[in-house]
């Protein structure tokens with residue numbers, strides 16, 4: 001058993017902002033579901049590095065850019081936003097090369113930039129491009145007037161350029177791409193305009209569905225029961241405890257049944273992700289209550305390590321302290337996977353865990 005004081009831990013992990021609340025573990029589990037659950041990821045989990053696209057990755061010359069679909073799906077919106085904000089590449093000071101076409105020399109004219117705000121010129125390929133079509137043209141759709149050419153290959157026939165630009169300016173695929181770009185850059189007003197207004201009634205139904213899921217999650221956490229079943233499909237005879245309890249609740253309470261049956265079908269609050277979010281929110285709330293209970297007191301840490309079924313080493317951490325009434329309290333803080341059972345590995349895992357608790361509390 002190791003003895004710690006609260007200030008030691010705070011100094012160790014460098015957190016000083018700590019607020020007090022008067023909840024207890026009992027009040028948390030006996031209270032109604034009025035508290036809003038937090039859906040933040042646990043701070044004790046390492047975050048995966050994510051591909052990013054920054055302003056410095058922009059390629060000015062449209063002839064050198066790779067198609068949007070070649071970027072990883074999770075960063076395509078970042079790429080589109082960066083290019084849309086940057087605007088079309090219109091090098092007005094360039095001396096455009098002349099080409100022999102149909103009996104005379106012809107070249108790209110910089111006055112075209114004034115007429116067509118989407119027009120881009122690639123010095124590398126000596127071709128014209130369309131910014132909107134590059135960003136939002138769907139190449140799987142049939143098209144006319146060169147959306148594919150303006151998006152990818154580049155347009156080079158200067159003799160018919162003005163005529164083609166005028167046609168492209170009003171062609172369906174270009175207008176759609178332009179509209180998509182404008183909506184994309186102005187999502188707030190776009191969503192407000194296009195989405196059906198969610199009425200107060202639907203909001204109420206959503207609240208009932210969320211509260212139902214939260215109540216069931218809290219019950220299963222308290223009992224230490226598993227949430228999932230082997231087969232959670234609608235035809236399954238046993239969909240696992242979580243889904244079965246929600247179904248049971250629906251059968252017993254009419255307004256709950258109505259909330260699921262009359263409400264939108266895409267926001268049922270039943271998915272494994274929602275269950276996990278609710279569980280994490282509950283864990284953070286319980287952690288916060290424990291931190292409040294032991295604030296300012298000395299406490300001991302009980303650590304026991306064992307292997308789980310996947311033969312991973314893990315340690316259970318329990319905090320022991322004396323409360324306001326002079327009673328000895330023991331609070332289970334959680335389980336933490338460890339790389340080895342050496343003292344240094346246990347200490348590092350403990351510090352990491354407490355750091356997560358304090359960060360959770362501080363936020």
Ligand SMILES: [Zn+2]
Pocket residue numbers: 118130131132133147150168173174177
């Ligand atoms: Zn276009």
